[in-house]
Amino acid sequence: MITEILDSSPKGIARAGELLRAGGLVAIPTETVYGLAANALDAAAVRKIFQAKGRPGDNPLIVHITETGQWASLVSSLPKKAIELAERFWPGPLTIILPKSEQVPYETSGGLDTVAVRCPSHPAARAVIEAAGVPLAAPSANLSGRPSPTTFAHTRAYLEGRVDALLDGGSCRVGVESTVVSLCGDVPRLLRPGGVTAAELREVLGSLEVDPAVTGGLRPGERAESPGMKYKHYAPRARIEIVDGSPEEFIEYVNSLGNTPGTCALCFDETEKYVKIPAVTYGSRYDRAAQARELFEALHRLDGLGAHRALAQMPGRAGVGLAVYNRLMRAAAFRVMTLPGPMVVGLTGPSGAGKSTVAGGLVERGFQLIDCDRLTRREDVYDSECIAALAQAFGQDVAPGGRLDRRKLAGRAFRDAGSVKLLGELTFPAITRAVRRELCGMDGPVLLDAPTLFESGLDSICRRILAVTAPEEVRIRRVMARDGLDEAEALARFSAQHPEEYYIQRADLAVDNGGGAVMDTELDRICAELKGDCR
Ligand code: TXA
Numbered sequence: 186m187i188t189e190i191l192d193s194s195p196k197g198i199a200r201a202g203e204l205l206r207a208g209g210l211v212a213i214p215t216e217t218v219y220g221l222a223a224n225a226l227d228a229a230a231v232r233k234i235f236q237a238k239g240r241p242g243d244n245p246l247i248v249h250i251t252e253t254g255q256w257a258s259l260v261s262s263l264p265k266k267a268i269e270l271a272e273r274f275w276p277g278p279l280t281i282i283l284p285k286s287e288q289v290p291y292e293t294s295g296g297l298d299t300v301a302v303r304c305p306s307h308p309a310a311r312a313v314i315e316a317a318g319v320p321l322a323a324p325s326a327n328l329s330g331r332p333s334p335t336t337f338a339h340t341r342a343y344l345e346g347r348v349d350a351l352l353d354g355g356s357c358r359v360g361v362e363s364t365v366v367s368l369c370g371d372v373p374r375l376l377r378p379g380g381v382t383a384a385e386l387r388e389v390l391g392s393l394e395v396d397p398a399v400t401g402g403l404r405p406g407e408r409a410e411s412p413g414m415k416y417k418h419y420a421p422r423a424r425i426e427i428v429d430g431s432p433e434e435f436i437e438y439v440n441s442l443g444n445t446p447g448t449c450a451l452c453f454d455e456t457e458k459y460v461k462i463p464a465v466t467y468g469s470r471y472d473r474a475a476q477a478r479e480l481f482e483a484l485h486r487l488d489g490l491g492a493h494r495a496l497a498q499m500p501g502r503a504g505v506g507l508a509v510y511n512r513l514m515r516a517a518a519f520r521v522m523t524l525p526g527p528m529v530v531g532l533t534g535p536s537g538a539g540k541s542t543v544a545g546g547l548v549e550r551g552f553q554l555i556d557c558d559r560l561t562r563r564e565d566v567y568d569s570e571c572i573a574a575l576a577q578a579f580g581q582d583v584a585p586g587g588r589l590d591r592r593k594l595a596g597r598a599f600r601d602a603g604s605v606k607l608l609g610e611l612t613f614p615a616i617t618r619a620v621r622r623e624l625c626g627m628d629g630p631v632l633l634d635a636p637t638l639f640e641s642g643l644d645s646i647c648r649r650i651l652a653v654t655a656p657e658e659v660r661i662r663r664v665m666a667r668d669g670l671d672e673a674e675a676l677a678r679f680s681a682q683h684p685e686e687y688y689i690q691r692a693d694l695a696v697d698n699g700g701g702a703v704m705d706t707e708l709d710r711i712c713a714e715l716k717g718d719c720r
C-alpha cells in the first residue's frame with residue numbers, strides 16, 4: 186500500500202478528513218502520543234486498525250471527539266462526575282469510560298458494553314476530527330506490543346506501507362498516553378495513569394480507586410479491567426530490567442558489569458556522566474514531566490543502539506511519575522532487581538514543616554534514623570583539613586587551636602546566602618563521610634533527615650525521597666515558637682529558602698504535616714508504600 190505523507194496545513198488536514206470519511210486509516214499526532222485513526226462508527230474501518238497494528242481484537246479503542254456535544258450519542262448515560270471531569274480536563278490527556286450507546290460498534294469497544302472517550306487538545310488532532318466529521322477511534326500508532334510513537338519518525342517507521350496516510354505534527358508534548366478512568370462502577374477507577382495525575386482526578390472526583398494492575402502485574406487468573414493491561418507492552422527489542430537502588434548504587438552496579446557488548450543503561454540525565462557503559466537518558470530525576478516526554482523516545486534509542494539488555498534506573502511514582510513507572514514496568518515485563526543494601530529514604534522539606542515529627546513517627550514504625558542536623562553538631566565529623574579550610578574562609582578565630590567554635594562559625598556563615606553556600610561546599614564532604622560511616626552496618630529501612638538533602642548531594646545515596654510540607658501559616662507559627670522569631674523574621678527566613686514546590690517536585694512521596702489527626706494514617710500509608718518497596 187502506498188502511504189500518503191501529509192502535514193498539518195489546511196490541505197493536509199482536509200485530505201486526512203477525506204480519507205477517514207471514506208473508511209481509511211490515518212495516523213495523526215495528539216498531545217500524548219501519535220494515534221492511528223479510523224471512523225469509530227464504521228466497523229469495517231475499525232477492523233483495519235486491528236489488522237494494521239497486529240492488535241488483539243478484544244483490546245478496545247479510544248474514541249476521540251472535539252466537543253462534549255458529540256459525547257451524548259456515544260454513551261448510554263452521562264453522569265454528573267463525567268461532565269465535571271470533562272469541564273476540568275478536556276481538551277487534554279484524559280479518557281473517560283462509560284456504558285456505550287448502540288451507535289458504537291462492538292469492533293470499537295473490543296466486545297465490551299462500555300466505551301472510552303477522549304477529547305484531545307492537539308490542534309492537528311482536533312482539526313482532523315472536525316474535517317472527518319465523525320468521532321475517530323485511535324489507539325497509539327505503534328505496532329502492538331512495541332513502544333508508543335511520540336515523533337513522526339517513529340510513526341512512519343511503524344506504519345508506512347500499512348495505512349492510507351501519516352500526518353506529520355512534530356513531537357508529542359506529554360509523551361505518555363492519556364489517563365484512563367472508568368466511571369462504570371460504584372467508585373471511579375484509574376485503569377491507566379497518564380498525563381492527568383491521580384491527585385488531580387481526586388480533586389474532582391473525591392474518591393478514586395487505583396486498579397492494582399497500574400502498579401503491579403496481574404496475578405495468574407486475575408482479570409484485567411482494562412483489556413490493554415493484560416498484554417505485554419511498550420517493549421523495545423532489548424530486555425529491560427529495572428534496577429532499584431539509589432543513583433549511587435545504580436552507577437556502581439552498572440559499572441561493575443564492565444563493558445558487555447549489547448548492555449546499556451537507561452538512566453536519568455544526572456546519572457549519565459558517571460555511567461561507563463553506553464547509556465540512554467530519559468529526563469531528569471527531578472522532572473517527571475520530562476521523563477514522561479522522553480521515555481518512549483529513549484526506548485526507541487535503545488533499539489537504535491542495538492541494545493539487547495538495558496538496565497533502567499527506577500523512576501519515582503509521584504504525579505505523572507506514576508505513568509512513567511507504569512510504562513517502564515510493562516516494558517520491563519515487571520522485572521525489578523533490588524540491589525543489596527538498606528532502603529535509604531531521604532527526608533527533607535522547608536523550615537517548620539515538621540520533619541522531626543514525621544521522623545519520629547517513622548522511627549516508631551521501624552525506621553532507623555540518621556539526623557544530619559545532629560551530625561553537623563558533632564566535633565568528630567570535621568577532620569583537620571576541613572577545619573583548616575573553614576578557618577581560611579571564615580577567619581582563624583572560628584577554629585582557635587584547631588578546634589571548631591561552632592557558635593562563632595555560625596555567626597559568620599549564616600550572614601548571607603554566599604556564606605551559607607561556601608559553608609556547604611566546605612562541610613558537605615565531611616558530613617557525607619559521616620553519614621556513610623553511620624550507614625555501615627544498618628540494614629533495615631533508614632531515614633536520612635537532611636534539610637539540605639539536595640544541596641549536599643546526599644540525595645544520590647537515597648532510594649526514595651520523602652518531602653514534608655505544611656501550610657505556610659502553620660510553618661510560620663512553628664518557626665516563631667521554636668526559634669523565638671517574630672513574624673517578619675520568620676518570613677525573611679522562608680524567603681531565603683526554597684519554596685515548598687521545590688521539595689514536592691523532587692520527592693517520591695510527600696506528607697502534609699499541617700498537624701491534626703491525619704498524621705497517623707498518612708504515616709501508615711507512607712510506611713506501607715516504602716516497606717512494600719523493600720521487598
Ligand atoms: O493518549 C492516548 O490515549 C492515545 C492517543 C492516540 O489518544 N491512545 C491510546 O490508545 O493510548 P490505546 O489503544 O493504545 O490504549 C487504550 C487503552 C487500552 O489499554 C485499552 O484496553 C483501554 O484504553 N480501553 C479502551 N476502551 C476501554 C474500555 N471500554 N474499557 C476498559 N478499557 C478500555
Ligand code: MG
Pocket residue numbers: 324325333
Ligand atoms: Mg497503546
